[in-house]
Amino acid sequence: MIPMDYDLFANRYRRNKPIIEMDDENEDSINETEDDVNGIQSTDDFEITAPPVEAGHSLGAAPPREPETPESCSGKPSYTEACCSRSANDDDVTLNPNELPVISIEDEFNDFEGNLNPHRRHPNADSRTRPAGAQLTVRRRRPWLWPAACALLTIAAVALILAARHHYNYYYNIGVPIAVTPGQNIEKLASQGRYVERQGVTLTPDSILGVALNLYSLDGLKATLQLGTPDSTDTSIILCSRSADYTADLNYLGTLVVEGKELQSDNTRLGYVAMAGSNVVIGVSRSEKVKDYCVRQGGSFFRQFVLLSGGVIPRDFPLHGKVERRAIGRTSDDRLFYVATRHKETLWDFADALREYGFIDAVYITGGNSYSYYRNSKGRHLFIGPANELPNPNHRDIAPWIVFRKSRPGF
Amino acid sequence: MHHNTIPHPRMAILKISTTTELVCFRTDDIVFIKGDGNYSDVYQSNGKRRKLTFKLHYFEETLEPLTHGLFVRVGKSYIVNKAYVSVINLPERYLILDRRDMDNAYKFNISREALKDLKTQMEQEGGQA
Numbered sequence: 034m035i036p037m038d039y040d041l042f043a044n045r046y047r048r049n050k051p052i053i054e055m056d057d058e059n060e061d062s063i064n065e066t067e068d069d070v071n072g073i074q075s076t077d078d079f080e081i082t083a084p085p086v087e088a089g090h091s092l093g094a095a096p097p098r099e100p101e102t103p104e105s106c107s108g109k110p111s112y113t114e115a116c117c118s119r120s121a122n123d124d125d126v127t128l129n130p131n132e133l134p135v136i137s138i139e140d141e142f143n144d145f146e147g148n149l150n151p152h153r154r155h156p157n158a159d160s161r162t163r164p165a166g167a168q169l170t171v172r173r174r175r176p177w178l179w180p181a182a183c184a185l186l187t188i189a190a191v192a193l194i195l196a197a198r199h200h201y202n203y204y205y206n207i208g209v210p211i212a213v214t215p216g217q218n219i220e221k222l223a224s225q226g227r228y229v230e231r232q233g234v235t236l237t238p239d240s241i242l243g244v245a246l247n248l249y250s251l252d253g254l255k256a257t258l259q260l261g262t263p264d265s266t267d268t269s270i271i272l273c274s275r276s277a278d279y280t281a282d283l284n285y286l287g288t289l290v291v292e293g294k295e296l297q298s299d300n301t302r303l304g305y306v307a308m309a310g311s312n313v314v315i316g317v318s319r320s321e322k323v324k325d326y327c328v329r330q331g332g333s334f335f336r337q338f339v340l341l342s343g344g345v346i347p348r349d350f351p352l353h354g355k356v357e358r359r360a361i362g363r364t365s366d367d368r369l370f371y372v373a374t375r376h377k378e379t380l381w382d383f384a385d386a387l388r389e390y391g392f393i394d395a396v397y398i399t400g401g402n403s404y405s406y407y408r409n410s411k412g413r414h415l416f417i418g419p420a421n422e423l424p425n426p427n428h429r430d431i432a433p434w435i436v437f438r439k440s441r442p443g444f
Numbered sequence: 445m446h447h448n449t450i451p452h453p454r455m456a457i458l459k460i461s462t463t464t465e466l467v468c469f470r471t472d473d474i475v476f477i478k479g480d481g482n483y484s485d486v487y488q489s490n491g492k493r494r495k496l497t498f499k500l501h502y503f504e505e506t507l508e509p510l511t512h513g514l515f516v517r518v519g520k521s522y523i524v525n526k527a528y529v530s531v532i533n534l535p536e537r538y539l540i541l542d543r544r545d546m547d548n549a550y551k552f553n554i555s556r557e558a559l560k561d562l563k564t565q566m567e568q569e570g571g572q573a
Binding site: 051052053054055 | 478522540547548549550551552553
């Protein structure tokens with residue numbers, strides 16, 4: 034008989050259900066409720082009671098098995114095999130007495146409202162298998178994660194490689210070796226400068242590979258850029274020449290900095306001439322580090338085509354035809370020369386002559402037959418090249434000029 | 445791949461695999477498990493029971509960390525799902541497992557000490573089994 038308090042409990046839920054009594058000594062017994070309407074009775078120690086089976090649903094004539102729900106076992110059994118009284122042996126798991134079972138746990142799939150859906154299994158439901166007693170871990174199985182991650186990594190790697198290749202080709206793989214890095218040139222600009230006993234320009238006419246050259250050594254001179262034609266009566270000017278190019282609509286070609294003021298930013302031309310303090314350097318790089326240094330120091334900077342870099346001639350030149358050519362070159366002993374051809378030459382012949390003469394780096398100077406002059410050791414004003422005409426009057430205040438003066442006036 | 449320990453599993457499928465058979469249980473359908481020496485009987489809320497030929501402590505070791513105390517060992521022969529605990533009576537020394545969706549209620553005659561431990565444990569959990 035059930036205790037009185039459980040009667041109250043059963044009445045509260047208005048349920049009439051059989052009570053199966055069990056004890057801790059492994060003795061099962063089944064009692065029925067007082068008003069057992071289902072007629073459930075126990076048969077042996079391991080038998081489970083259930084509602085009666087409808088006619089036609091006996092064990093031998095069971096219909097096809099359907100998904101099992103709690104309702105199917107309460108009052109309207111859809112199949113009798115699972116809900117009817119049966120012996121314990123029907124459900125036994127036959128196991129070798131020495132065999133240990135493998136017990137695994139698999140999560141149930143939750144629907145979108147967060148409720149458990151017992152009839153719906155997520156195809157990627159978490160699954161965990163372990164030997165009995167081992168620590169369990171959850172493995173969040175996301176089959177799309179690895180392919181997506183691999184795809185993203187591949188895309189990122191390809192993008193990185195392309196960016197690195199573009200960066201390398203743009204800044205470093207410029208077709209010629211780099212003899213002096215921008216950092217080294219900045220150090221030169223920041224140094225005190227090399228002491229020379231004699232300041233000034235020395236002309237050395239020479240000829241090599243059929244190219245007649247006038248080589249003007251620039252010893253102990255400092256340089257500046259100025260807009261507008263230099264005054265020929267200014268005796269402090271030792272040499273002046275055109276420098277950067279500009280277009281007919283007065284736009285400068287290539288980066289141009291005049292006394293710390295940046296007038297144009299364009300690094301398509303790789304050669305550069307930088308001036309700061311009493312130092313002048315030339316170099317080849319797409320980097321703007323030297324230009325930035327000149328801006329900070331109030332110096333000057335312009336870009337032009339490369340004629341030589343590390344003793345190597347570029348693959349091709351943007352200028353063709355034969356005209357008088359000029360350049361600023363650096364020799365292996367780090368001396369600077371202003372070089373002008375005495376005759377019309379192609380740019381390649383000019384560069385080849387410079388290379389053969391022993392120059393390491395050389396930067397093109399525009400205005401092969403433009404007005405320019407120098408002063409010899411006696412202070413005499415002498416024109417460079419055949420032309421002695423002034424620049425186009427409309428461009429006089431536009432054209433940038435490179436002007437060399439003595440770094441130590443009076444000597 | 446992310447691994448971590450299970451914090452609070454809501455529901456799980458308990459799979460028991462042997463060389464000859466695979467048996468699956470929803471953990472929230474398990475009312476209690478009764479040990480009988482080398483056998484264990486799993487009683488489910490739909491009234492079914494399945495006998496398995498291995499010892500009760502395998503269930504105890506498996507279910508305890510998974511369900512965070514939802515299943516508790518009561519006495520020497522039972523593992524009880526606390527979600528089904530209906531009555532704990534210490535003077536009469538019995539425990540009743542029942543829920544609305546069950547066809548049968550189960551009454552256990554268990555020692556007073558084991559019932560007291562269960563009662564204390566469920567009181568400390570604030571009724572959340």
